[in-house]
Amino acid sequence: MSETWSTADYALIVSLGSATISLFSLGWNVWSKFIYPKPPVRMSIGTSMALGGQGKTVNHLEIQNLGFVPVRITQVFGEIEQRDRNGKKQICIPRFYTNWPIDSVGMAIGTGGPMLLEAGSAKNLYLVESPEDFRSVTRFAAKDGFGRTHYVPKQKMTPFRKYYRLKQ
Structure with missing residues (x-):
């Protein structure tokens, strides 16, 4: 195994970060719209x-x-x-x-x-x-x-x- 990072390693980190952000936003949307809604x-x-x-x-x-x-x-x-x-x-x-x-x-x-x-x-x-x-x-x-x-x-x-x- 080499010590240098390849493009695939960087792509994996970026995709894991974006998956984490999208899961957080999905959870937030479900919470704010359906579980605990605040009526206007x-x-x-x-x-x-x-x-x-x-x-x-x-x-x-x-x-x-x-x-x-x-x-x-x-x-x-x-x-x-x-x-x-x-x-x-x-x-x-x-x-x-x-x-x-x-x-x-x-x-x-x-x-x-x-x-x-x-x-x-x-x-x-x-x-x-x-x-x-x-x-x-x-x-x-x-x-x-x-x-x-x-x-x-x-x-x-x-x-x-x-x-x-x-x-x-």
């Missing part, structure tokens, strides 16, 4: 008006589960423009109506979680009107049971923020 969650913000009501409109957050497995939403919050002393973003817990449009008086703080969203379902949370609170909110978000944070897209937050900036 979409958030949006809009305005609702009760039919037959007094014409009162209310802002609502909609949280949709677009995946094929249930997802638990643990917290719904808003991010504020100001940062704390350490430079971290501050959050606020918004107030939601508990039984809108039937009852526009009952409200609770932090009723946006925990909630279980089944596959393909959505949940609307109706925000209590408070312009002084909404002026400093940059965007709303929801945290799921996997620890991921889902945000309302910026293009949907822009009209909301402009409306409350003009109400000063």
